[in-house]
Amino acid sequence: MTSPLEKFEADRLAKLRKIEALGLDPWGGRFENHQPISKVRALPLAEGDPFAVGPRVRIAGRIHTIRRMGRIIFLDLVDATGKIQVLIGQKQVPEKDWSLCDCLDLGDWLGVDGHFGKTKTGELTIFATQLHFLTKSLLPHPDKWAGIADTEFALRHRYLDLLYNADVRERALWRIRFLAHIRDYLNRLGYLEVETPVLQVIAGGAAARPFVTHHNALGIDLYLRIALELHLKRLLVAGFEKIYEIGRVFRNEGISPRHNPEFTMLELYEAYGDYHTMMELTEKLILSCVDLLGKGRQLKLGNTVLDFSPPWKRASYADLFREYIGVDWQDTEGVFRAAQRYGIDATNMERDVVVHYLFEKIIGDQLQGPIFVYDYPASLCPLTKRKRDNPELAERFELYIQGMELANAYTELNDPITQEAAFRRQLAGLPEEESMARMDEDFLQALKYGMPPAGGLGIGIDRLVMVLTGSRTIRDVILFPLLRPEKRSGIS
RNA sequence: GAGGGCGUAGCUCAGCAGGCAGAGCAACGGACUUUUAAUCCGUAGGUCGCGGGUUCGAAUCCCGCCGCCCUCACCA
Numbered sequence: 001m002t003s004p005l006e007k008f009e010a011d012r013l014a015k016l017r018k019i020e021a022l023g024l025d026p027w028g029g030r031f032e033n034h035q036p037i038s039k040v041r042a043l044p045l046a047e048g049d050p051f052a053v054g055p056r057v058r059i060a061g062r063i064h065t066i067r068r069m070g071r072i073i074f075l076d077l078v079d080a081t082g083k084i085q086v087l088i089g090q091k092q093v094p095e096k097d098w099s100l101c102d103c104l105d106l107g108d109w110l111g112v113d114g115h116f117g118k119t120k121t122g123e124l125t126i127f128a129t130q131l132h133f134l135t136k137s138l139l140p141h142p143d144k145w146a147g148i149a150d151t152e153f154a155l156r157h158r159y160l161d162l163l164y165n166a167d168v169r170e171r172a173l174w175r176i177r178f179l180a181h182i183r184d185y186l187n188r189l190g191y192l193e194v195e196t197p198v199l200q201v202i203a204g205g206a207a208a209r210p211f212v213t214h215h216n217a218l219g220i221d222l223y224l225r226i227a228l229e230l231h232l233k234r235l236l237v238a239g240f241e242k243i244y245e246i247g248r249v250f251r252n253e254g255i256s257p258r259h260n261p262e263f264t265m266l267e268l269y270e271a272y273g274d275y276h277t278m279m280e281l282t283e284k285l286i287l288s289c290v291d292l293l294g295k296g297r298q299l300k301l302g303n304t305v306l307d308f309s310p311p312w313k314r315a316s317y318a319d320l321f322r323e324y325i326g327v328d329w330q331d332t333e334g335v336f337r338a339a340q341r342y343g344i345d346a347t348n349m350e351r352d353v354v355v356h357y358l359f360e361k362i363i364g365d366q367l368q369g370p371i372f373v374y375d376y377p378a379s380l381c382p383l384t385k386r387k388r389d390n391p392e393l394a395e396r397f398e399l400y401i402q403g404m405e406l407a408n409a410y411t412e413l414n415d416p417i418t419q420e421a422a423f424r425r426q427l428a429g430l431p432e433e434e435s436m437a438r439m440d441e442d443f444l445q446a447l448k449y450g451m452p453p454a455g456g457l458g459i460g461i462d463r464l465v466m467v468l469t470g471s472r473t474i475r476d477v478i479l480f481p482l483l484r485p486e487k488r489s490g491i492s
Numbered sequence: 493g494a495g496g497g498c499g500u501a502g503c504u505c506a507g508c509a510g511g512c513a514g515a516g517c518a519a520c521g522g523a524c525u526u527u528u529a530a531u532c533c534g535u536a537g538g539u540c541g542c543g544g545g546u547u548c549g550a551a552u553c554c555c556g557c558c559g560c561c562c563u564c565a566c567c568a
Contacts, residue, residue: 004537005502008519069531070524089525106518120526140502143517145529149504152560164503208567227568253567254493263568360567398568405568460568484559 005139012138015103019133022096022103028134031111034060038081041124043116050117050127051092057126059084060111060134063104065144073101077110077126085125086112097131106144107137155475155483168476174293175465175477179246181292182266182461185285191242191268196231198224198248204443205229205383207436208251211261224250228267229383229456230443233412236269237451244268246461257473258404260481264461269412273455274385275395278409279372282399282457283310286370286407289468301402301470304368312399313371320373321355324363329355329377330392352379367400382422382437384410385453401467409457416447 002010019026037059046053061079071090076083090098104110111132119125147164148154154161154168162169183193201220203210205227213222228245235243246266255261270277290297290308297308318329327334332351339346339354342362346354355377367373374397378386381394395411413419423439465477475481 004519007537008502011520065529067527067530068524069527072525072527074527074530076528085528087526091525119528121528123526123528125526140518143503145517146504150499150560152499153503155560160503206568249568251567254565256565256567257562259567265568361565408568458568463568 008140009138012105012136015105016136016138019100019103019136022099024100024133026133026136028109028111028132031060031132031134034058034111036081037061037077037079037084040116040126041082041084045116045118050115050125051129054115054117054127056113057116058111058113059126060109060132063106063108063110066104066106073104074125075104075110077112085119085123086114086128087119087125088128088131093128093130097128100131100133103133105137107139107141109134109137155481158480162479171465171469171471171476172479174469177292178289178465178468179461181289182285183246185288186244186268189242191244191270192240194232194235194240194243194245195247196225196228196235196245198250200225202438202440202442203227204438204440205436206249206251209253211250211252226251227458228265229458230440232267232269233451233454233456234443234446236271236412236454237446237449241271241452242269255482257475258463260462260474260478262482263474263478266457266459266461268457268459269454270456271452271454274411274453275374275397275409275455278455278457279314279374279397282372282407282409282459283312285459286399286464289464293468299467299470301467302472304402306368306370306401306467308370313369315371315373316375317359317373317377318375318393320363320367321359324366325358350379352377356380364400364405365403367403369399369401370406371400372397373400379425381410382425382435383413383419385413385415386418401463404463404467405460406463406467407457407459409455412451412454412456414447414451414453416444419447420444 016026035057040057040059043055043057046055059077059079061077064076064078064083067074073088075086075088077086088097088101111134112126112128113130113132114126114128116124116126142148142160142164144164148157148161154165162172187193199213199215199222201222203223203226206229208226210223210226213224214220215222226249228247228249232243232245244266246264248262249265250262252261253259268281287297287308287310290299299306299308321329325338327338329335335351335354335358336346338358342358344354344357344361375387375393376384376396378384378392378394381396384394384396387393387395397409398405399407413422423437423444426435426437462474462477465471466474469477471477
């Protein structure tokens with residue numbers, strides 16, 4: 001027995017063969033000199049019979065609706081810029097084109113030559129004089145009015161989601177605009193965009209479990225990068241002064257509304273700068289994105305309104321810790337008491353690991369922001385330079401918005417001796433794969449050749465786009481988020 | 493990884509005090525030369541996520557599995 005879907009496809013294939021029988025290619029080909037639909041819609045209208053006075057136009061797009069009225073057919077044709085109605089009259093097109101109309105379906109791609117004008121009812125319309133079949137669609141498209149409601153269906157058919165849900169398409173376009181804008185902004189300031197390896201022998205520069213893969217010819221396991229940091233710093237050693245990379249990093253961890261296994265990071269390094277340099281840049285860069293959005297500097301996100309008017313709030317890690325937890329983070333006894341109070345099992349944990357967990361669990365989520373949190377416990381920051389007047393503190397800040405860590409920046413540690421010690425110091429209570437302290441001899445060697453003092457910055461692009469587009473989940477800003485493959489039931 | 497919710501036609505959804513599987517759109521056939529979610533006449537379309545159980549009888553109740561969503565946990 002054939003399923004309804006197979007029958008549908010068989011009907012489509014029959015039409016496809018009929019198109020071939022007309023001597024046309026059902027998969028089309030090069031089609032030149034067509035105008036964007038939005039441009040056509042803006043053309044001046046002339047009085048009189050459109051077939052006589054309407055300007056000649058050529059468009060291409062996808063059939064969105066069909067209304068057959070006997071010897072006249074109305075189509076709505078959609079391209080990347082908009083939608084317009086096409087009128088096809090039996091008397092106004094070649095006989096072959098009229099035969100072709102029997103084979104037109106929703107979802108097909110079609111080119112149209114015609115005159116631009118208005119129908120009696122005032123609808124902007126292209127009065128067709130010739131059709132150019134471009135591509136057949138073999139499967140039924142979603143209901144054009146209800147769109148796609150099932151999230152799973154939408155995620156597994158993102159191309160249809162983008163096609164039929166305007167908000168999804170709009171968000172995707174905003175992501176593209178923001179990325180172009182960020183590159184443009186940084187390029188203008190003289191930062192050079194570079195590319196560094198995705199496949200690495202040691203996955204360092206962040207605290208995360210890496211994906212493992214294998215290189216057959218070399219016979220070695222390799223890791224997918226979890227950060228861009230260590231190679232970009234090698235480029236500082238190489239004499240590049242202002243560099244950035246926007247690239248995909250991979251972390252072998254859980255999936256959640258705020259986490260996708262692969263995501264896009266911006267990392268930027270500037271010789272002779274420090275974390276203050278990076279804080280100023282972060283604020284200006286993100287503010288310029290907010291301004292690009294053109295909705296003012298108060299952005300609505302869920303039920304809250306975030307105010308991006310500069311300067312953004314700044315608070316030291318120590319002050320926030322005292323404010324929220326009620327003890328000094330260096331008060332060992334107090335920290336362990338607090339852990340108990342918040343139900344954190346701190347047995348065999350070093351104090352600073354407990355401090356870290358307390359901050360992440362209790363404070364981070366509550367920071368609506370935008371707020372810069374600065375001066376972190378040094379032991380938690382093995383890649384960061386210590387404060388000259390207080391070696392317990394590292395010159396690091398994180399930017400929090402809506403309880404999310406959006407940016408992370410340091411005054412980069414460029415002293416290879418301190419760096420080696422930091423790599424060797426594993427904090428008790430922190431699993432090794434979650435530690436940033438991962439020995440990388442090659443990187444240490446690079447530092448020994450001399451890395452200039454520098455500021456470094458990382459921004460989670462997906463999360464930034466979430467904030468800017470008011471998206472509730474990271475899936476809304478990633479075109480193809482990872483999904484578990486669907487097991488086909490029955491035979492397979 | 494833990495808890496909760498959901499899964500019915502291509503899409504959007506009803507049906508779930510157990511009793512013949514439903515609607516709108518889409519599809520197929522027909523009428524119509526100015527429609528606007530065109531209209532009208534007619535037709536067809538189902539592994540009710542998968543597997544098991546209870547029952548005379550299961551889309552509906554129970555158990556297991558798969559997938560997605562939400563909350564939490566880990567992380568940016």
